[in-house]
Amino acid sequence: MAHGVKRPVAAFRPGKGRSAPAPPRRARIARVKRLVFIPAWNEENSIEAVIADAREHVPGADVMVVDDGSTDRTAELARRAGALVASLPFNQGVGAAHQTAYIYAIRHGYDICGQLDGDGQHPASEVARLIAAVEAGADLAVGSRFNPDADPDAPGYEATFARRMGQRLFSLLVSTSTRQTFTDTTSGMRALNVRAMEMFAERYSSEFAEVESLQQAVRSGLSVKEVPVHMLAREHGSSFITPLGSAFYIFKTLIVLLIGQLRPRQVSE
Amino acid sequence: MSALLAATEPVVRLTPQARIIGAILALAFMGLILDLIRRDKLLERYSIVWFLLGLAMLAGAVFPGLLELLAKALGVRDVTIALFSVTLLILLALSLNFSVIASRQSKQITRLAQQSAIDGVEEQRAGEVRPEASSRAGTPAPPGRAPR
Numbered sequence: 001m002a003h004g005v006k007r008p009v010a011a012f013r014p015g016k017g018r019s020a021p022a023p024p025r026r027a028r029i030a031r032v033k034r035l036v037f038i039p040a041w042n043e044e045n046s047i048e049a050v051i052a053d054a055r056e057h058v059p060g061a062d063v064m065v066v067d068d069g070s071t072d073r074t075a076e077l078a079r080r081a082g083a084l085v086a087s088l089p090f091n092q093g094v095g096a097a098h099q100t101a102y103i104y105a106i107r108h109g110y111d112i113c114g115q116l117d118g119d120g121q122h123p124a125s126e127v128a129r130l131i132a133a134v135e136a137g138a139d140l141a142v143g144s145r146f147n148p149d150a151d152p153d154a155p156g157y158e159a160t161f162a163r164r165m166g167q168r169l170f171s172l173l174v175s176t177s178t179r180q181t182f183t184d185t186t187s188g189m190r191a192l193n194v195r196a197m198e199m200f201a202e203r204y205s206s207e208f209a210e211v212e213s214l215q216q217a218v219r220s221g222l223s224v225k226e227v228p229v230h231m232l233a234r235e236h237g238s239s240f241i242t243p244l245g246s247a248f249y250i251f252k253t254l255i256v257l258l259i260g261q262l263r264p265r266q267v268s269e
Numbered sequence: 270m271s272a273l274l275a276a277t278e279p280v281v282r283l284t285p286q287a288r289i290i291g292a293i294l295a296l297a298f299m300g301l302i303l304d305l306i307r308r309d310k311l312l313e314r315y316s317i318v319w320f321l322l323g324l325a326m327l328a329g330a331v332f333p334g335l336l337e338l339l340a341k342a343l344g345v346r347d348v349t350i351a352l353f354s355v356t357l358l359i360l361l362a363l364s365l366n367f368s369v370i371a372s373r374q375s376k377q378i379t380r381l382a383q384q385s386a387i388d389g390v391e392e393q394r395a396g397e398v399r400p401e402a403s404s405r406a407g408t409p410a411p412p413g414r415a416p417r
Contacts (some may be wrong), residue, residue, distance in 0.1 A: 064390065084393060086386040092379055100383040104390060206379065 005264070034061035037101040037109040039094055039188070039253070040118025041068040044077055047118055055097060055122035056132065058114060064104070065118065068097040092124050094188070095209035102197040114191040122189040124228040130191035139222040140196045142214070143229035144184035146171075162243060168212055173257050178218035182226055186210045189229060192245045195223055197268055208256045215257060222265045280337060281347040288330045295326035322359065 036054045042048055047065065054063050065078040069091035076083050084099050098115065105113045114131045116122035125142055133141035146167065169183040188210055192200075199220055205212040217224050283291070302319050305311035311319075329336050329352065340351035 031272050080391070086390045088382045088386045090382065092382055096379045096383060099379075100386050107387070127331050218373070261277060 019182075023161075031060075032112060032135070033108075033110045035101070035105045035113040036124070036127065037064040037066055037080075037105075037113060037115050038083075038118045039066045039068060039097040039101070039115065039236045040068045040070065040078070040092060041094075041097075042072045042074060044070075044072040044074050046080045046120040047074050047078050048123075050116065050118055050120055050124075051078060051083045054083075054127070055125040056115065057128045061114070061131075062110075064101060066097040066100050068094070070093060076094050084130050093206040094210075094235065095206035098209055099200060099204045099206075102192075102201045104195050106194065106201055109193075112191060112193055112196060115188065115190050121231050121233070123230070123232065126131065127189060127191065129229065130189065130227055133225050134191045134193050135225050137223070138225035139193050140217050140224045141191045142182070142184070142224065142226050143187050143189035143231070144182070144226045145187065145229060145231045146183040147160035162246060166246055169250060170253060171255065174211060174214050177215050177257055178224075178262055180218055180224065182214055184226070185214055188233070202266065203252060208253055211253055212256055212260055215260045216263075216266065219260075219263075280340070281349065283336065283348055283352075284331075288333065291330035292327055293322050296328060298326065299323035318363065327329060 033152070037056045038047070038050055038054065040050075040250055043050075045122040046064040047087055051065065052193055062084060063082075064084040064086060065075070067078065067087040069088050075085050075087050076132065086104060088097065088100065100111060101115065112134050113126045116124060116127045122143070129168045130143055167184065167186065171182050174185045196217060199222065200213060203216070203218075214224060270303055291414065299320060302311065302323060306313060307318050333348075336348045336352060340346065340348045343351050343354065345354075346353050
C-alpha cells in the first residue's frame with residue numbers, strides 16, 4: 001500500500017486546526033506543556049481517585065479523561081472532578097481512545113503526554129517517572145511491571161498463570177521482532193513526546209494498541225525505553241479475558257505482529 | 270484407458286428444466302435489485318456488480334453454449350462444475366471487496382468519533398476561558414488545568 005505517499009490524516013498534523021488558543025500569558029512563558037490522559041470505559045468507581053492521583057503526582061500537567069463510550073457516570077464524574085473530558089460517542093476500543101488523546105495533544109501544542117489506565121492499576125507517581133524518562137530523551141517510555149530491575153519489595157502486581165504465559169509470549173515475539181528487550185508489552189502506562197504522538201496519530205492499531213505500537217515505534221526508529229514500575233491489582237471490575245478468549249487473542253496478536261513486520265516503516269522526521 | 274474414456278464420455282450439460290429455473294431465478298434476482306435501488310436500500314455503486322451478476326446468470330440459462338465454452342476454457346467436462354467454480358470465485362472476490370469497504374468505513378467512523386470527542390473538549394475549554402477573561406481574580410482554577 002502507498003502508505004508513505006498517501007497521508008490520509010494530514011488534518012491532524014500540528015499547526016493545523018488549533019482552534020482553542022492558549023491564554024497569551026501562558027504562551028509567553030516557554031515551558032514544557034504536559035498532558036496526562038486517562039482512557040476510561042465505565043470506570044465510575046475509580047475515575048475520581050485516578051484523577052486526583054494524577055493531579056497530585058504530575059503537577060503542572062493538564063488532566064484529560066478519554067471516555068470511550070461509557071454508559072455509566074464516568075464522564076460526568078470526571079468533569080466534576082475537574083478533568084477535561086473527551087467523550088467518544090460510542091465504544092471504539094482502547095487504541096482509538098489513545099489516539100484521540102494524541103491528536104488532541106498535538107493540536108493543542110503539548111510537548112509530552114503521559115497516560116494511565118482509568119481502573120486505578122497505574123499509580124500516577126510512576127507515570128511521573130515515565131514523563132521524566134521522555135524528558136531525558138526517550139521518544140516513548142513504557143512502564144513495565146515485570147522488568148527484572150523492578151524493586152522486588154515494592155507492592156506487587158499479581159497476575160494469573162495463563163496471563164503471565166501470554167505476557168511472556170508477547171514479550172518474546174515483540175523483543176524478537178524489534179531486537180530490543182520488552183518485558184511488559186501490554187502495559188498501558190506510558191509517556192511520549194510529540195514525535196511519537198505524531199506517528200501514532202497517523203496510524204495506531206485499535207485492537208492491539210499496546211503490543212503493536214511497540215513494534216511500530218521501534219521499526220520507525222523511535223527510541224523506546226522500558227522503565228520498571230510497580231502496578232496495583234485492579235480494584236474494580238475484571239479483565240475481559242477468558243481462557244478461550246485469551247487463546248484467540250494471542251493468536252490474533254501473533255498474526256498482527258507478523259503483518260506488522262511486513263508493513264512499510266513510517267517516516268518520522 | 271482413462272484418456273480414451275474422457276474422449277468418449279459426453280459433456281455434462283444443464284437440463285432444460287434447470288435452465289428454466291435458472292432463468293426465472295435470475296430475473297427475480299434482477300427484479301429484487303431494481304426494487305432495492307428504487308426504495309433507496311441499495312446504493313447504485315454497490316448495485317451494479319450485483320445486477321451484472323444477475324445478467325450473467327440469465328445469459329448462462331438462455332445460451333447454454335456460453336457455459337460449455339466456459340467449461341472448455343477451464344478444462345472441465347462437467348458444465349455444472351465450471352458454473353460452481355466461477356460462482357464461488359466471484360462471491361469470494363465480492364466478499365473480500367466488502368471487507369475492504371467495511372474496514373475503510375470503520376476507520377472513517379473512528380476519525381469522526383475522535384473529532385467529535387475533541388470538539389467536546391474544546392467546547393469545555395471555551396466554556397472555562399470566558400468567565401476567566403471577564404473576571405481575572407477570584408475565579409476558581411479552571412477544570413483540567415493544574416493550579417499554578
